[in-house]
Amino acid sequence: MMRRFGTIVLVLFLGVAISGCAASKKKGGSAVEVEDATIGNTTDSTASGIGTGDTTAGEIIVVEENTTNMDDPLGQRVVYFDFDSANLTPEAQRIVEAHAQYLAGNPGMAVVLEGHADERGTREYNLALGERRANAVSQIFQSLGVPADAIRTISYGEERPVSMGQDEGAWSLNRRVEILY
Amino acid sequence: MTPDRIIRRLALWWLLGAFAFSPSAFGKLTIEITEGAGSGIPIAAVPFKWTGSGSPPEDIGAIVSADLYRSGRFDLLPASDFLSRPSEASEVRYKDWRLIKAEALVVGRLTMTGPDQFDVSFELLDVYREKVKTGLKFSVKRSQLRQVAHQISDRIFYEMTGIEGAFNTRIAYVTMQQQDKDRIYQLMVADSDGHDPQEILKTTNLPVLSPSWSPNGQWLAYVSFSDDRSGANIWLQDIASGQRRRIARIDGSASAPAWSPDGRSLALTVSASGNTDIYIMQVATGELRRITKDPAIDTEPAWAPDGRELVFTSDRGGRPQIYRAKADGTGVERLTREGKENAGASYDPTGKRLVLVTNQGSGAGYQIGVFYLESGRTDVLTDGTLDESPTFSSNGTMILYATKMGREGVLAAVSADGRVRQLLKLHDGDVREPAWSVSR
Numbered sequence: 001m002m003r004r005f006g007t008i009v010l011v012l013f014l015g016v017a018i019s020g021c022a023a024s025k026k027k028g029g030s031a032v033e034v035e036d037a038t039i040g041n042t043t044d045s046t047a048s049g050i051g052t053g054d055t056t057a058g059e060i061i062v063v064e065e066n067t068t069n070m071d072d073p074l075g076q077r078v079v080y081f082d083f084d085s086a087n088l089t090p091e092a093q094r095i096v097e098a099h100a101q102y103l104a105g106n107p108g109m110a111v112v113l114e115g116h117a118d119e120r121g122t123r124e125y126n127l128a129l130g131e132r133r134a135n136a137v138s139q140i141f142q143s144l145g146v147p148a149d150a151i152r153t154i155s156y157g158e159e160r161p162v163s164m165g166q167d168e169g170a171w172s173l174n175r176r177v178e179i180l181y
Numbered sequence: 182m183t184p185d186r187i188i189r190r191l192a193l194w195w196l197l198g199a200f201a202f203s204p205s206a207f208g209k210l211t212i213e214i215t216e217g218a219g220s221g222i223p224i225a226a227v228p229f230k231w232t233g234s235g236s237p238p239e240d241i242g243a244i245v246s247a248d249l250y251r252s253g254r255f256d257l258l259p260a261s262d263f264l265s266r267p268s269e270a271s272e273v274r275y276k277d278w279r280l281i282k283a284e285a286l287v288v289g290r291l292t293m294t295g296p297d298q299f300d301v302s303f304e305l306l307d308v309y310r311e312k313v314k315t316g317l318k319f320s321v322k323r324s325q326l327r328q329v330a331h332q333i334s335d336r337i338f339y340e341m342t343g344i345e346g347a348f349n350t351r352i353a354y355v356t357m358q359q360q361d362k363d364r365i366y367q368l369m370v371a372d373s374d375g376h377d378p379q380e381i382l383k384t385t386n387l388p389v390l391s392p393s394w395s396p397n398g399q400w401l402a403y404v405s406f407s408d409d410r411s412g413a414n415i416w417l418q419d420i421a422s423g424q425r426r427r428i429a430r431i432d433g434s435a436s437a438p439a440w441s442p443d444g445r446s447l448a449l450t451v452s453a454s455g456n457t458d459i460y461i462m463q464v465a466t467g468e469l470r471r472i473t474k475d476p477a478i479d480t481e482p483a484w485a486p487d488g489r490e491l492v493f494t495s496d497r498g499g500r501p502q503i504y505r506a507k508a509d510g511t512g513v514e515r516l517t518r519e520g521k522e523n524a525g526a527s528y529d530p531t532g533k534r535l536v537l538v539t540n541q542g543s544g545a546g547y548q549i550g551v552f553y554l555e556s557g558r559t560d561v562l563t564d565g566t567l568d569e570s571p572t573f574s575s576n577g578t579m580i581l582y583a584t585k586m587g588r589e590g591v592l593a594a595v596s597a598d599g600r601v602r603q604l605l606k607l608h609d610g611d612v613r614e615p616a617w618s619v620s621r
Contacts, residue, residue, distance in 0.1 A: 032423055034405070035385040084500070112410070120547065122525040122538055122569050123390050123614070124437045124450065125494055125501055127404075127413055128457040128478040131434065135455030154412045155434065155452070159388035164588065166567075 073098035079137065081175040084121070086132040088140070096140050099179050104145035111146070111181040113137050115155040118171035123157055130155030137177045220600075221255040222341055225283040228260065229303070230268035233293025239326040241291055241301060241333070247374060248334035248348045251594070252578065253601025254341070258283055270304050270313050278308045285314075285341060289333070297322050303333050305340055315340050327376060328621070347574040348373055351618045352581060353381070353392040353401055354592060358610035368392060368403060370420060373574075373617070375607050381420060393438045393447075394618040401616075402428070402438035402447060415449060417464070429467055437481050439527075441488050448472070448482035448491055459493050461508065472510040479504075483527040483535075492516065492535060494524040503537060503552070517552060519559050525569060526552065529577040529597070536571040536580050536597075549582045551597060562599040572617045573597070581605075581615040 077099075079092035088096060103109055115134030117126035134153035142148055163170035226246040231237040249255040264277040268290045278286050289303030304316035315336055319329045328349060335346025352375075356367045366389040368382035382389060387406040394401060401420060404413050407427070412434030418425035429435060433453030440447055447462045451469075459472040459482045473479040477497035484491055488508065495504045501524045503517040516535075517523040521542035526535040532554075539550035539559055546566025550559045563584065571582040577597060584593045586604070590611040595602045 032381070032418070032425055033383045034387060034407075084496075119567060121501065121522065121540075122481065122494070124404075124481045125478065125496075125524050127390075127434075127436050128450065128452060128480045131412075131452045131457060132455065132478065138455070152410065153455075154410070156388065157413075159390070166585075166588065 074102060077179045078176050079179070080172060081133055081177075083118070083171070083175065084129065086129070086136040088136060093140070096137050096179070097144060099181075100141045100144035100146055103141065103150070103181065107147075108150075109181055110150050110152065111141070111179060113141075113151060113153045114178040114180060115153065116160060116174055116176050116178070117158045118174040119158045119161065119166075120171065121158075123159070127155050127157035127159075130157045133175075133177050137179070221253060222285065223258055223283050224249060224255045224285045224287065224341075225258045225263065225278060225281065226287040227263065227266055227268070227289075229289040229291045229301075230266075231291050233291075233299075237291055238299070238323050239291075239330065241289060241303075241326065241330045242287070244327060244330035244374070245287060245303075245334050245337065248331060249337065251374070251603060252338060252348075253596050253603075254338075254578075269302070270306060270316075273306060275306075275308055275311045278306075283308050285337075287333075287337060291326075294320070299323065299326060301326070301329050301333075305337050327372065331373065344578060345576045347576040347578065347617075349621050350575055351394075351398065351621060353394065353614075353616045353618070354607070354612055355389050355392065355614040356608045356610050356612050357388075357590075364388075366405075368401070369608070370401070371607070375605055378607065381418060381423070382425070390614050391437055392614060392616045393440055394616055395440050396442060396444045396619050398618045398620045400440075402440065404436045404438065412452070415447070428462065428464075429469070439483050441484050442486055443488055448484060450480040450482065459491065459506075470510075472506060472508075473513070474510075481525050484508075485528050486530055486532045492526045492528070494526070503535065516554070516557070517559070518557060520550075522547075523550075523552070523559075525571065527571070527573065529573050530575060531577060534577070534597070536573055538569050538571065549580060549595065551580075551599075560599060562595045562597075563593070563602070568593075570614050570616075572615055574617050575619045581617050583613040583615060 073095040076095050079095050103111055113134040115130030117129045134155055138151050138153050141151055161174045163173040226242050228242040246257050250257050258281055262281045265274055267273045267288050269288055286306040286308055287303060292300040294300050299321055301319040305314045307314050317336060321329055331349035334348040338346035350373045351370055352373055353370050356369060358365045363385050366384045367380050368389050369378050370381050371378040384405060389403060389405045392401050392403040399420060401418050402415055404415055406413060413436045415428045415435045415438045416425050417428055433451060435449055435451050437450040438447050445464060447464055449460055449462060450457055451460050456476060457478045457480055458474060459479050461470045461472055475497050477495050479493055479495045481494040482491045490505055490507055492503055492505050494501050501522045502515055503523045503526045504513055504515050506513045520539045522540040524538050526537035528535055535552040537550055537552055538547050539561060540547050547568055548561050548565060549563045549568050549571045550561045552559045565584040568582055568584045571580050573580055579594050579596055581592060581594050583590055590613040592605040592607060592612050592615050593603060
């Protein structure tokens with residue numbers, strides 16, 4: 001639907017990386033604090049400066065805009081899936097293969113495949129489903145010559161949605177694999 | 182839909198509306214019975230007589246009353262109807278209580294005996310037989326008074342219903358708050374009534390899920406992430422000391438921990454090379470034993486109370502359903518046949534029922550159901566569309582679960598027979614992933 005009109009979705013995790021990884025005890029002695037020092041770096045390089053509208057700094061911003069270079073699959077870093085499925089649609093297949101060929105032709109590059117699910121179903125099942133989706137992409141990468149040790153798969157299940165709605169429109173954006181390199 | 186059902190449904194919506202429009206209700210504990218009130222045992226709990234300087238440090242009678250009310254099995258008579266205020270059996274005029282139709286009466290005393298020392302006594306009286314059913318005396322410090330009140334509630338519950346009480350237990354849950362650019366997760370532990378919430382873990386942008394209590398109540402196992410480059414893993418954390426350790430450096434990810442009833446092993450899910458299977462780990466040695474070997478997703482293991490069997494979620498039949506296996510991995514069989522999807526099952530203390538998340542199809546979404554192992558029947562207990570993470574109380578009478586109020590996650594409780602439902606508003610932000618301890 002939306003993507004048919006040439007919409008790309010860019011996810012920005014704004015903000016600077018927090019230096020150091022703190023694991024400190026609180027005064028009471030029983031609480032543990034952990035910060036992720038790397039999340040601030042996941043900004044898509046093609047996304048800088050596109051942020052529009054009334055956004056609070058650091059919120060997850062979903063930017064939709066019509067773009068003219070939809071013919072370049074390398075411009076797309078996210079592929080989407082049907083409900084409870086890890087099968088790639090023809091469009092997703094095209095995007096994944098383009099990235100695979102690019103990476104296979106540029107040895108030494110590492111890629112992270114992040115699998116995600118929508119909020120329906122249990123959190124643990126969705127963690128496994130995100131894993132399955134990331135692995136489906138990984139299989140294509142490997143079959144096209146990307147070395148297995150250059151690929152890392154991570155599933156966040158339903159824990160990191162990009163769209164907060166409770167309808168198919170939102171869910172369809174959350175069922176995804178992000179190709180990060 | 183019966184008229185009674187409609188009225189109860191309306192009452193629920195009225196309550197939800199009241200929550201939505203009164204921000205002051207947020208940020209502190211709120212428990213309301215939304216359905217099924219008015220059909221329990223009529224009981225009167227007289228405020229405990231306080232002897233000491235200043236005001237009493239805790240209102241023991243009120244804590245006990247709230248416990249009994251939440252169980253859905255009692256109707257607490259209003260104190261304004263009381264004709265007298267006895268504090269021990271010898272002071273009770275039974276006709277005062279027959280007049281207001283109390284079947285049972287709770288009386289007690291709280292006495293300061295030292296700088297940080299208190300005596301608590303209580304008696305439970307049968308109004309019609311005019312006799313004492315039970316009584317207890319405690320001598321404790323101030324910090325133990327709430328716990329004593331819950332023990333009193335447990336005793337009363339047992340005397341009146343024949344079922345062990347589960348008030349003197351704790352719950353764990355996860356909160357998530359959006360703060361500027363970050364998602365802040367907290368793993369919390371609180372008394373079963375939501376009081377005294379303690380932060381056990383706080384993470385920034387690293388999701389926390391699936392807390393599981395060790396049977397002795399000393400440890401929590403849970404799933405989190407160590408950084409943005411590694412998959413999910415399982416931590417064990419000593420609640421008292423805060424010390425925690427990652428259980429295994431598994432190549433791949435580990436999740437869905439479940440303590441065995443003897444506390445010696447953890448059932449868990451390992452995802453490696455794109456396949457997700459159930460394993461059992463010896464906690465002391467870290468030794469891993471594989472239980473399922475199927476290319477499908479196998480996850481969410483849970484132990485039978487005797488430790489001999491496990492149930493788990495698998496989509497080997499196409500959609501997620503509940504399967505059972507012996508603890509050595511043999512004898513795998515599918516249990517759930519009703520419903521489009523079933524997942525996230527765990528046993529009740531008798532081993533005869535499972536509580537699970539069920540999707541009955543036709544756009545119904547996800548509700549909490551109780552599955553009866555003998556008959557294969559599923560009773561759907563809730564009517565949300567994204568209900569999940571059900572957890573039995575240690576006596577099997579109540580189920581705590583996560584539901585949505587608008588976009589926000591909240592905890593709710595439902596009696597195992599579906600008669601009584603309550604919302605628990607514990608914190609600002611999203612509250613999810615409840616787990617009820619077996620012991621304190």
